[in-house]
Amino acid sequence: VGPNFAFDLCAQSLTDEEVATLDLSRLRQVFCGSEPVSGNTMERFEERFAPVGFDAGSLIPCFGLAEATLFVSGKPEADDSIRTEWLDKDALEHGHARRAADTGSADTVGVVSCGVIAKGHEVLVVDPHTLAPLAQGEIGEIWVHGANVAAAYLGRPELSASTFKARPAGAPEDGRTYLRTGDLGFFLDGELFVTGRLKDLIVISGRNLHPQDIEHSVLRAHEDLRRIAAFAVRSEERDEEEVVLVAEFRGTAQEFAHREKDLLERVTAAVTEDHGVRPARVYVGPPGTVLMTTSGKVRRRDTRTAYLEGTLKAFPAAAGVS
Structure with missing residues (x-):
């Protein structure tokens, strides 16, 4: 099981x-x-x-x-x-x-x-x-x-x-x-x-988006990503929710620095194409960035809280928000 x-x-x-x-x-x-x-x-x-x-x-x-x-x-x-x-x-x-x-x-x-x-x-x-x-x-x-x-x-x-x-x-x-x-x-x-x-559930412009569907799109977009958490936060510019992605990169900070631009472009394009929503932000960190339960399930709400509080794990000089 x-x-x-x-x-x-x-x-x-x-x-x-x-x-x-x-x-x-x-x-x-x-x-x-x-x-x-x-x-x-x-x-x-x-x-x-x-x-x-x-x-x-x-x-x-x-x-x-x-x-x-x-x-x-x-x-x-x-x-x-x-x-x-x-x-x-x-x-x-x-x-x-x-x-x-x-x-x-x-x-x-x-x-x-x-x-x-x-x-x-x-x-x-x-x-x-x-x-x-x-x-x-x-x-x-x-x-x-x-x-x-x-x-x-x-x-x-x-x-x-x-x-x-x-x-x-x-x-x-x-x-x-x-x-x-x-x-x-x-x-x-x-x-x-x-x-x-x-x-x-992520509600954007009256549409109900399921986070696991978005997460699967991200995983298919780039082979160097391992875990994803998708959630909504209130936009700072507009009175609406927007999608944020937190992901883990399989590799070192140096490897991420070399691949960051391509990775973020592919992730953004995949989510936009598959779900008709452009991610407002994509945060990529080392293994352990996405919070999990002991049974291996993504703790999306806790990851969202850590993102908003600025306490997510980060690469020494390569983690970033697009």
């Missing part, structure tokens, strides 16, 4: 010699969850380890969280392949999951299914503002009810009440309660798709 980041790390960091020592032919189930699953990452992982017996059918994208004892949904065991839906990018940015006519084009985005809901659980997708349940294909906050859901946070009654005792709009006071996960997603053909975290 691991987050998407762990699968990327395995595919990228192991040498051919190290991979050759493995035998994955008896591996039956490998769960990927804890953060939105990238189809590109799954493909890279499958290709990297297929020569040593890895069965792509054993890969299970899933959704879960500690408050629900880790598992809420996952790819059905009988399915041999991962389901990816290609959706209209503009509709997705405005809260609607609509299948695209042309798959893989610049106007589409692939979203990996996190499968069917576990037995004994109920999941709603709810408008986080009105608390009204949403129809299939509409993006909202994921709410969970079931035996696996915890009762409360220890010693935190107010947070527990708002998190574990949620009721949809119009529901009776004595009706069942739900866990508010803080995750965004939608249902399509009975399967759950997760698009990101509610608190991490």
